[in-house]
Amino acid sequence: MSLMTGEQYVESIRKMNINIYLFGEKVESAVTHPILRPSLNSVKATYDLASMPEFEDLMTTTSMITGNKINRFTNIHKSTDDLIKKVKMQRLLGQKTASCFQRCVGMDAFNAVFSTTYEIDEKYQTSYHKRFKDFMVHVQENDLTVDGAMTDPKGDRSLAPHAQIDKDLYLRVVERREDGVVVRGAKVHQTGICNSHEVLVMPTIAMGPDDKAYAISFAIPVDADGIVLIVGRQSCDTRKLEGSTIDVGNSEFGGVEALTVFDDVFVPNERIFLDGETEFAGMMVERFAGYHRQSYGGCKVGVGDVLIGATALATEYSKVEKASHVKDKLIEMVHLNETLYSSGIACSAEGYKTSSGNYLIDLMLANVCKQNVTRFPYEIARLAEDLAGGLMVTAPSEKDLNSPVVGKYVQKYLVGADSLPFEKKLKILRLIENLTLGTAAVGYRTESMHGAGSPQAQRIMIARQSNMAHKKAIAKAIAKIED
Numbered sequence: 001m002s003l004m005t006g007e008q009y010v011e012s013i014r015k016m017n018i019n020i021y022l023f024g025e026k027v028e029s030a031v032t033h034p035i036l037r038p039s040l041n042s043v044k045a046t047y048d049l050a051s052m053p054e055f056e057d058l059m060t061t062t063s064m065i066t067g068n069k070i071n072r073f074t075n076i077h078k079s080t081d082d083l084i085k086k087v088k089m090q091r092l093l094g095q096k097t098a099s100c101f102q103r104c105v106g107m108d109a110f111n112a113v114f115s116t117t118y119e120i121d122e123k124y125q126t127s128y129h130k131r132f133k134d135f136m137v138h139v140q141e142n143d144l145t146v147d148g149a150m151t152d153p154k155g156d157r158s159l160a161p162h163a164q165i166d167k168d169l170y171l172r173v174v175e176r177r178e179d180g181v182v183v184r185g186a187k188v189h190q191t192g193i194c195n196s197h198e199v200l201v202m203p204t205i206a207m208g209p210d211d212k213a214y215a216i217s218f219a220i221p222v223d224a225d226g227i228v229l230i231v232g233r234q235s236c237d238t239r240k241l242e243g244s245t246i247d248v249g250n251s252e253f254g255g256v257e258a259l260t261v262f263d264d265v266f267v268p269n270e271r272i273f274l275d276g277e278t279e280f281a282g283m284m285v286e287r288f289a290g291y292h293r294q295s296y297g298g299c300k301v302g303v304g305d306v307l308i309g310a311t312a313l314a315t316e317y318s319k320v321e322k323a324s325h326v327k328d329k330l331i332e333m334v335h336l337n338e339t340l341y342s343s344g345i346a347c348s349a350e351g352y353k354t355s356s357g358n359y360l361i362d363l364m365l366a367n368v369c370k371q372n373v374t375r376f377p378y379e380i381a382r383l384a385e386d387l388a389g390g391l392m393v394t395a396p397s398e399k400d401l402n403s404p405v406v407g408k409y410v411q412k413y414l415v416g417a418d419s420l421p422f423e424k425k426l427k428i429l430r431l432i433e434n435l436t437l438g439t440a441a442v443g444y445r446t447e448s449m450h451g452a453g454s455p456q457a458q459r460i461m462i463a464r465q466s467n468m469a470h471k472k473a474i475a476k477a478i479a480k481i482e483d
């Protein structure tokens, strides 16, 4: 079996024994909990769409390892065409879910670890790459969802991992056994981990020789002994417990993050892909971050499409859509959104083959893409709020709308243009609210800022890739300056 259906995916997560805590209590199942279920539904969409003939070309591809048909979310990129299709697939999923669909983190980690393990083996004659390929066959043949885990808590950020007062503030090896290692530490804001089959752990920063115990990469099932997930709160999350559908804004889809604790977790040797080769930690981080910065040129654009569409509808429902400033603001939103897409596509088209055989994006353009993502969705959201109007945040609840006592007033005074029922208008306003201020704002706004690295991380990479010496040389040539 190399492709699962959405239903098979849900059942496979239901069978797992994942240790999840929410509001201080253990969650029975990520499949049934109303706060967690939308997150599962978003990942389910990555399976559902793969079985639809109209999306087959984007959603599936051929494995370069086995030659079998696989879901593109488990792909090791074979060409620049694969990289471009990845971005298009992410835009499609953003449009279908209006949320973070989570499965990209694993895909980006696969490709970073694939090429890095090859280069470690070249230098040290280790067998990490063979192990990793075996792991990838397992992932592809079983169509698994894998959480890519990078971000450590970091404690005092002026200190290296080994110099922290609490040595566990970066995930590390605490015990060595003949058949594997025991790890302790945590990874913060882990997107999608509550409904993933496996977790692929990587180091979070470049490391020096004293950080050997921290230079560790491995994969294990999310329900392995010692893993504890503590779900992060999102703005308006408890609306999902009210049983309403309109007030949540997006009743079907969502994304959820969790603080993921590794409380002395055993990792067998065959699942270890980096162990002490500190000089390769930076390469793994840089490549993973590069791929995930490319990803944002797809997913955020797809979600942006939904937000722009919702905003356009809100203007129509109030009959202001013909005003020239309204038209112009919608054009600006589209312009910003397509600019993000342009750099997502550009860094893919300019990708290149690594020595392992897979394709890496152009790192400069991927970092430019993400740097723009730290800004443009905020402006798109600002324009959406401008055009939606204040009712987006002052509208009565769905229960008031349906109340036998006050419902008639809500209907009468908040009616749309041309006697449009308020219910329709409320649905669109709640969707805009969800994307700009509610649960989906985690994925669309703040994640645009900090996901795949905060803005300054991209500026460091842009500086590194900028080749200023070349720019100065060409300026001197034009100005006829000879040294």
Ligand code: SF4
Pocket (backbone or CB within 6 Å): 099, 100, 101, 102, 103, 104, 105, 191, 292, 295, 296, 299, 300, 443, 447, 451
């Ligand atoms: Fe995928 Fe975007 Fe979510 Fe990252 S933020 S996992 S790229 S949907």
Ligand code: FE
Pocket (backbone or CB within 6 Å): 191, 447, 451, 452
């Ligand atoms: Fe992300």
